[in-house]
Amino acid sequence: MRDGRGVRVQGPQHPDGRAELVRWAICETGIIQAIGRGRGVNRGAENPLQIDILTNIVLPVEVDEVTTWKRLQPSLAQIMRARGAAPLSYCDMAAAYPDLFVSGDAAKMALTRENPEQTPIEKYLIGVCSGFSAINYRRRGARGPAGKLLYDAARIDPLAWLTDRIGSVVVG
Helix, strand or coil: CCCCCCCCCCCCCCCCHHHHHHHHHHHHHHHHHHHHCCCHHHCCCCCCCCCCCCCCCCCCCCCCCCCCHHHHCCCHHHHHHHHCEEECCHHHHHHHCCCCCCCHHHHHHHHHHHCCCCCCHHHHHHHHCCCCEEEEEEECCCCCCCEEEEECCCCCCHHHHHHHHCCCEEEC
């Protein structure tokens, strides 16, 4: 690594030395050639080149960071943020995002796991969705406290979004 530390990683290697030379020439050299296409040698401090190497292949290059694919994946709250809206009710999260949560209980368990400080859900999502607007809503005919939706006002019409994903609601 650039800072002098070493990180142990596993990479593919053929047990036969001659076959490994051929495998290496086919696999690793192609990636190294792609890195060179950025023409970093033609850059200076005013226009630096950043190269992100996303591979599980060990390369003979100096790097600033080594991570795993799993650590690069967004959290469920970040996925909702990227999609533009996050209901604060677990049941409504499951209704709005059936590809993320199979039920309200599953949403609660998943968000509890990704929130190690156990911050209350409203505070946690407000932190993840900073800059979002908030609106109260109630399903038509429902009793009890109103739900709240955090949404990106530049991309989401909250009434249309809620109606499409949760059903008929009253906002305000």
